[in-house]
Amino acid sequence: MQEMKAFNCASVVLDPKTRSCLCRLFVVASLICAAYFISGAFIAKEYKDRLSRWEVINMLQNSKSNICKIRCRPPGSEALPQGIVVKTSNLEMRPLWSDTLKNGNLELSSNLLAIAVGIKQKEIVNQIVKKFPSSDFVVMLFHYDGVVDEWRDLEWSDRAIHVSAVNQTKWWFAKRFLHPDIVAEYKYIFLWDEDLGVDNFDPKQYLSIVEDEELEISQPALDPVKSEVHHQITARKRNSRVHRRMYKFKGSGRCDGRSTAPPCIGWVEMMAPVFSRAAWRCAWYMIQNDLIHAWGLDMQLGYCAQGDRMKNVGVVDAEYIVHLGLPTLGVLAENELNSTQVNITQGEPSSNSETLAPSESHKVDNRPEVRRQSFIEMQMFRKRWENAVKQDKCWVDPYQQSVNKSTH
Known part of the structure; x- marks a missing residue:
């Protein structure tokens, strides 16, 4: 039996066919294993490369997203590439032809003069x-x-911008046509009435003083002899360049050296204000769209002074004007009346016996109604201010202590 087992083992070992078969199986198995490991290595490498690329892409996208979130975009421009977005404009008229723009020869004005006008004051405005x-x-x-x-x-009419709307105030016009983004290129905005005498006024000298004194909101002083002066702070002081406060020691509303609030200090009247670019951007937002007389606005202009209103608001004495106090809005010839003019007070029209003046020109004088409406709007503005202060829990009044100190 042992011999037979030995013979069988020897025959298996010595069988060349079996040995060849085993060798082939071993080679095939080795090749499969090698292919598996090699392909696995390649797949792993590709996966890692892909993962790495996605991580880089995600990182870039996240970074870009964060940058885009930080970047300030004007509302409505999100669908546009930023480089094509023009945020501001101006009132410069452009030529229909010529290569002026190409050569960069177009000279831009640096300031704006805006006046509410009627044809009766044509020569004064001129x-x-x-x-x-x-x-x-x-x-x-x-x-x-x-x-x-x-x-x-x-001679200058063709280069002026003309805007027409019947029986509207300069504040109505300013709110609609002097948006801060439209006038952003102008350093100073003069928003004047039409009844001003300028014999003793030089705009260049005026702006030189304003810049030197760092006035953000200002006005030229009024000649106290020739002008209709409504508030003593606007009256010209002799031998003075600029003044920022007034003194009143008798009667109500006294002003002394301790006063820190308008109208004693930090205040200008609304017939001839001059705003810096930054001050106008603030003031424009404060103008109420429906309160066209803007009464009460003057008392709050100091909030737009870009700092301390006691320093940045002032009246320029060296360059002064005359306030003629001419009747303009509300005084109309009878043939000029229309529905818009009659309803200016938003109430019942006055009877003919109340409005027609006993004169040959048959003028209609609505000035009392205009003044009444102005007073109503002032009360509305004050109420809106009070409500806004109450509702805005984040707002801090920088002049709250100043108001308290100015109470006598």
């Missing part, structure tokens, strides 16, 4: 505009009487 050099000022006229063509004979 004298005002002629004082302002065209190289430094864009002129914009707000025609509240609807008359535009009769201004065309003036």
Whole structure:
């Protein structure tokens, strides 16, 4: 039996066919294993590469997303590449032809003069505009009487911007046509009435003083002899360059050296204000869209002074004007009346016996109604301010202590 087992083992070992078969199986198995490990290595490497690329892409996308979130975009421009977005504009008129823009020869004015005008004050307005050099000022006229063509004979009329809307105030015009983004390129904005004498006024000298004194909101002083002066702080002080406060020791509303609030200090009247670019951006937001007389706004302008209103708001004595106090809005010839003019007070029209003046010109004088409406709007503005202060829990009044100190 042992011999037979030995014979079988020897025959298996010595069988060449079996040995060859085993060798082939071993080689095939080795090749399969090698292919598996090699392909696995390649797959792993590719997976790692892909994962790495996705991580880089995600990182870049997240980084880009964070950058885009930080970047300030004007509302509505999100669908546009940032480089094509033009955020501001100006009131410069552009040529229909020529290569002026290509050569960069177009000179831009650095300031804006905007006046609410009626044709009856044409000559006064002409004298005002002629004082302002065209190289430094864009002129914009707000025609509240609807008359535009009769201004065309003036030498500067074609370069002025004319806007017409019947029986609207300069604040109505300013709110709609002097948006901060439209006038962002102008360093100073003069928003003036039409009844101002400028014989003793030089705009360039005025702005030189304003810049030197760092006034963000200002006005030229009024000649106290020739002017209709409503508030003593606007009256010109002799031998003075600029003043920022007034003194009143008798009667109600006293002002002394301790006063820190308007109208004793940090205050200008609204017939001839001059705003810096930054101050106007703030003031424009404060103008109420429906309160066109803007009474009460003057008391709050100091909040737009870009700092301390006791320093940055002032009246320039060296360059002064005359406030003629002419009747403008509300005084109309009978043939000028229309539905818009009659309803200016948003109440019942006055009877003929109350409005018609006993004169040959048959004028209608609505000035009492205009003044009444102005007072109503002032009360509305004050109420809105009080409500806004109460509702805005995040707002801190920088002048709260100053108001308390100015109470006598």
